[in-house]
Amino acid sequence: xxxxxxxxxxxxxxxxxxxxxxxxxxxxxxxxxxxxxxxxxxxxxxxxxxxxxxxxxxxxxxxxxxxxxxxxxxxxxxxxxxxxxxxxxxxxxxxxxxxxxxxxxxxxxxxxxxxxxxxxxxxxxxxxxxxxxxxxxxxxxxxxxxxxxxxxxxxxxxxxxxxxxxxxxxxxxxxxxxxxxxxxxxxxxxxxxxxxxxxxxxxxxxxxxxxxxxxxxxxxxxxxxxxxxxxxxxxxxxxxxxxxxxxxxxxxxxxxxxxxxxxxxxxxxxxxxxxxxxxxxxxxxxxxxxxxxxxxxxxxxxxxxxxxxxxxxxxxxxxxxxxxxxxxxxxxxxxxxxxxxxxxxxxxxxxxxxxxxxxxxxxxxxxxxx
Amino acid sequence: xxxxxxxxxxxxxxxxxxxxxxxxxxxxxxxxxxxxxxxxxxxxxxxxxxxxxxxxxxxxxxxxxxxxxxxxxxxxxxxxxxxxxxxxxxxxxxxxxxxxxxxxxxxxxxxxxxxxxxxxxxxxxxxxxxxxxxxxxxxxxxxxxxxxxxxxxxxxxxxxxxxxxxxxxxxxxxxxxxxxxxxxxxxxxxxxxxxxxxxxxxxxxxxxxxxxxxxxxxxxxxxxxxxxxxxxxxxxxxxxxxxxxxxxxxxxxxxxxxxxxxxxxxxxxxxxxxxxxxxxxxxxxxxxxxxxxxxxxxxxxxxxxxxxxxxxxxxxxxxxxxxxxxxxxxxxxxxxxxxxxxxxxxxxxxxxxxxxxxxxxxxxxxxxxx
Numbered sequence: 001x002x003x004x005x006x007x008x009x010x011x012x013x014x015x016x017x018x019x020x021x022x023x024x025x026x027x028x029x030x031x032x033x034x035x036x037x038x039x040x041x042x043x044x045x046x047x048x049x050x051x052x053x054x055x056x057x058x059x060x061x062x063x064x065x066x067x068x069x070x071x072x073x074x075x076x077x078x079x080x081x082x083x084x085x086x087x088x089x090x091x092x093x094x095x096x097x098x099x100x101x102x103x104x105x106x107x108x109x110x111x112x113x114x115x116x117x118x119x120x121x122x123x124x125x126x127x128x129x130x131x132x133x134x135x136x137x138x139x140x141x142x143x144x145x146x147x148x149x150x151x152x153x154x155x156x157x158x159x160x161x162x163x164x165x166x167x168x169x170x171x172x173x174x175x176x177x178x179x180x181x182x183x184x185x186x187x188x189x190x191x192x193x194x195x196x197x198x199x200x201x202x203x204x205x206x207x208x209x210x211x212x213x214x215x216x217x218x219x220x221x222x223x224x225x226x227x228x229x230x231x232x233x234x235x236x237x238x239x240x241x242x243x244x245x246x247x248x249x250x251x252x253x254x255x256x257x258x259x260x261x262x263x264x265x266x267x268x269x270x271x272x273x274x275x276x277x278x279x280x281x282x283x284x285x286x287x288x289x290x291x292x293x294x295x296x297x298x299x300x301x302x303x304x305x306x307x308x309x310x311x312x313x314x315x316x317x318x319x320x321x322x323x324x325x326x327x328x329x330x331x332x333x334x335x336x337x338x339x340x341x342x343x344x345x346x347x348x349x350x351x352x353x354x355x356x357x358x359x360x361x362x363x364x365x366x367x368x369x370x
Numbered sequence: 371x372x373x374x375x376x377x378x379x380x381x382x383x384x385x386x387x388x389x390x391x392x393x394x395x396x397x398x399x400x401x402x403x404x405x406x407x408x409x410x411x412x413x414x415x416x417x418x419x420x421x422x423x424x425x426x427x428x429x430x431x432x433x434x435x436x437x438x439x440x441x442x443x444x445x446x447x448x449x450x451x452x453x454x455x456x457x458x459x460x461x462x463x464x465x466x467x468x469x470x471x472x473x474x475x476x477x478x479x480x481x482x483x484x485x486x487x488x489x490x491x492x493x494x495x496x497x498x499x500x501x502x503x504x505x506x507x508x509x510x511x512x513x514x515x516x517x518x519x520x521x522x523x524x525x526x527x528x529x530x531x532x533x534x535x536x537x538x539x540x541x542x543x544x545x546x547x548x549x550x551x552x553x554x555x556x557x558x559x560x561x562x563x564x565x566x567x568x569x570x571x572x573x574x575x576x577x578x579x580x581x582x583x584x585x586x587x588x589x590x591x592x593x594x595x596x597x598x599x600x601x602x603x604x605x606x607x608x609x610x611x612x613x614x615x616x617x618x619x620x621x622x623x624x625x626x627x628x629x630x631x632x633x634x635x636x637x638x639x640x641x642x643x644x645x646x647x648x649x650x651x652x653x654x655x656x657x658x659x660x661x662x663x664x665x666x667x668x669x670x671x672x673x674x675x676x677x678x679x680x681x682x683x684x685x686x687x688x689x690x691x692x693x694x695x696x697x698x699x700x701x702x703x704x705x706x707x708x709x710x711x712x713x714x715x716x717x718x719x720x721x722x723x724x725x726x727x728x729x730x731x732x733x734x735x736x737x738x739x740x
Binding site: 005007011020022025058060061095 | 373377379380389390391393394396397398426466564584604606607608611682688690691
């Protein structure tokens with residue numbers, strides 16, 4: 001199967017093999033060595049000198065951790081949303097009692113920095129800004145550097161980032177951009193199975209943490225920090241995924257972040273060009289289209305469920321559907337991690353074969369080439 | 371390595387191999403099939419017709435889920451504790467705002483049902499009782515059937531159970547005993563790596579859930595229930611551990627729960643007999659000693675850190691130390707899952723060799739036999 005959803009992504013065989021290593025004591029010397037090594041390497045990928053913690057949860061758990069570790073009930077936060085995952089960030093904050101002001105942009109669009117500035121000017125009591133870097137539901141990448149320049153440089157607010165489908169795939173400079181907390185998860189560019197999430201935590205985030213009164217236990221970073229000092233996790237972690245993470249990080253840093261980001265940019269461009277070559281339309285504006293996931297409009301007259309089923313059954317290609325209000329309106333192609341041009345060509349060839357069978361009429365079908 | 375801590379436990383090779391299966395779409399038909407099959411089988415092991423949910427977290431996450439899904443801030447709860455994990459359950463409840471009355475028994479002792487009855491009589495406004503079935507930190511198994519008889523049969527309170535190191539190793543009759551919520555985790559008797567936790571949820575727990583106002587998002591069972599209806603998890607789960615769980619449950623139910631419980635009882639007895647044969651003392655009273663973990667007093671004059679290090683380095687046996695106030699005072703031998711008499715004999719032989727070298731003086735050392 002060519003698994004081309006925006007996570008989980010196909011995991012290279014050697015990393016999958018690491019998942020089968022025998023169990024060890026998570027409070028013993030061997031685990032301590034791994035924990036310190038991967039923590040150090042995670043910091044290199046995050047480009048931060050601050051703390052990075054490893055949680056056993058999905059990315060949503062890490063988003064919750066970002067919120068509950070830095071905020072108090074009744075804190076006023078600005079949730080800047082461009083899709084389903086942006087909405088989720090705001091719901092988490094309001095679930096734990098924050099007063100959330102929503103700044104939403106239409107699906108398929110990116111954050112407009114001018115409107116962000118306006119919102120922050122208009123409401124000076126805002127404590128924190130919640131932002132999605134790469135919105136998986138719409139295939140849009142926000143300009144996090146520009147967003148951070150406003151949030152931090154101009155207004156000096158706490159900046160919490162959902163970097164779940166960006167860190168380790170797209171350039172993210174945690175310290176240079178002054179991101180206070182960034183949440184990400186193992187099943188994305190890290191080339192791992194799901195099961196672990198990573199959370200960077202700046203000095204400013206620690207200051208906020210001292211005042212933050214949202215209740216937290218499993219996700220309380222204080223415990224992670226205290227145990228990290230003795231080389232242990234506070235609770236039993238996903239040991240197998242730690243083995244795999246150890247190997248993946250070695251490969252990622254051996255390749256180098258520059259090469260990794262360039263590969264993602266190239267494969268993103270190839271995907272978009274190929275989609276257009278099929279006579280299909282991208283869902284987001286090209287200028288903000290993501291290099292980790294491509295969202296494509298389902299053409300008029302095409303049943304997306306049938307399209308995805310035939311791609312899976314006849315071509316062994318698994319694509320993602322649209323979520324919530326986008327269900328039936330878009331489909332999504334994931335291209336994180338070690339995705340090759342052949343993987344994408346395989347998708348394009350499959351689409352070229354299946355589309356005419358599911359009601360698509362276009363003069364350009366067949367002109368995909370490669 | 372003979373990993374004899376009370377979790378993670380050694381995972382059989384075929385189950386480890388399942389951890390390396392290629393990733394699949396967690397929202398696709400193959401995952402749906404697995405999810406429904408393992409959920410059905412989990413219910414068989416829990417001996418319940420109620421819901422069982424699969425969380426991607428450690429057991430502590432599932433304890434938090436038990437609390438936040440059924441309680442509100444200011445609810446009065448009785449936390450019945452016999453060790454470190456019992457204390458943790460109470461801390462979680464108070465962290466989320468419950469008014470917690472502690473009923474603690476000394477380390478190494480089990481719950482006295484009479485005192486439990488007394489506490490519930492004295493404080494009729496108690497809404498819920500929090501109980502540890504098997505206290506891993508002290509090697510004590512509480513009589514959950516008797517506890518439940520008081521909590522449910524006599525007082526009809528909500529009963530939340532930490533069954534982390536008991537379910538799938540010791541007899542647990544969720545429905546017959548009327549346990550409302552039981553939390554457990556994959557790295558115990560389930561023979562899996564850590565990374566998943568399981569939570570049973572009774573009809574009465576759902577009633578409590580409707581009123582419960584503690585904030586929750588990642589652990590909110592409503593989302594797990596809603597998504598289970600369409601055969602999906604709400605958030606990206608630990609897919610690899612789901613593959614392994616699928617195989618483990620097949621093996622567990624093929625063996626049969628009766629045989630599995632009997633094996634654990636036999637291996638527990640063998641461990642305790644062997645320990646006494648070495649001239650060592652059990653930490654808990656024999657009558658309440660656990661069949662999943664044996665806690666042993668560190669003899670006078672013995673440095674437990676040295677003992678554990680020599681067991682690891684010279685005999686490839688990894689034992690657990692004492693936690694918190696028991697650090698240096700006890701060590702622990704885990705015997706959950708597919709632990710064999712040979713595994714335990716290996717531990718006993720190692721102890722017989724190492725103990726005299728680390729300061730132990732006893733006439734009976736060497737008389738271990740087997």
